[in-house]
Amino acid sequence: MDFQRLIQARYSVRAYKSQPVEQEKLDLVLDAARLAPTAANYQPFRLIVVPTAGHEDELRRVYNREWFVQAPLVIAVCTVAAQAWVRRDGKNYGDVDATIAMDHLILAAADLGLGTCWVAAFDPVAARRLLRTGDGEEPLVFTPLGYPADQPTAKPRKSLAELVRYL
8 A cells, every 4th residue: 555545544443353363464563563663773672462362351451442352462562671772861762662663563554454553541550460571571552453343534633734843
């Protein structure tokens, strides 16, 4: 798909079919995250794939929305701050790098006909428990991954004039 059409077509999916995601498509989506640019190419993130089946109760404790557990998979992106590049003033870029990886992941998913929905309003304690995080891993964002069972609605966006300033 043409990139401009892709970014216009991508939307936050809140209803999913039970149809499994083919391993080949999952691998492409995960590889898109792996290929995302990161500061100094340190890649300070982990991708954790959670099959929904058998984890519904745990996932509901992480984020209690029915559509969150409809998709066959949920993917978590965790930062590993100790592995991230740090700017001279102390700014750690781990969250930025993990966010870019998630953006690549959701765009690749949309390109393959898969749906996602960026979820940051989750319970971090339940998330750490579910993901069995270690080695400084911190859950940053989740997304269900599956085939959409809904249709996109209009996305209100600010105008360029509201967002851009030229010097």
